[in-house]
Amino acid sequence: MNRRTFLTNGAAFFTLGALPALAQQASTESLEITGGFLRASPKMVSAGAGFMQITSTGPAGRLIGFSSPACAHGELHTHIHDNGMMRMRQVEAIDIPAGGTAVLEPGGFHLMFIDLVQPLSEGESVPVTLMFEQAGTVEMSLPVKGAGAME
DSSP: OOEEEEEETTEEEEEEOOOOGGGGOEEOSSEEEEEEEEEOOOTTOOEEEEEEEEEESSSOEEEEEEEOTTEEEEEEEEEEEETTEEEEEEOSOEEEOTTSEEEEOTTSSEEEEEEESSOOOTTOEEEEEEEETTTEEEEEEEEEEOTTOOO
């Protein structure tokens, strides 16, 4: 990956470069991860959202967290209806049914990148480590698409 790290006043800043087009896909013995992407973030926004499909080719699984150098910490989120308003809420895990697919999409489950190190710019790729309860960790890179990207 083409990534440069700069140290300023003890804080690390990095720039993210382009990665191969298939970088948003990954797999383990029992999981296939496809269609991953992040939405570009305006410069004033300190959070970002990531999406993908996680398919189990074996037993049920659970996504229990993620990390990325692009943010201070990552959370798993969903949207709920609350008195006629859509609100985001943190969830402990995202279940992946045996032989089925968990869809992380706008308006549903998603990866929430909290306290971005720098804005997410369209055309960049961001390294992400997904943490699964049984399957362990999966490292991949997600391309950054436009601010309103839906897929």
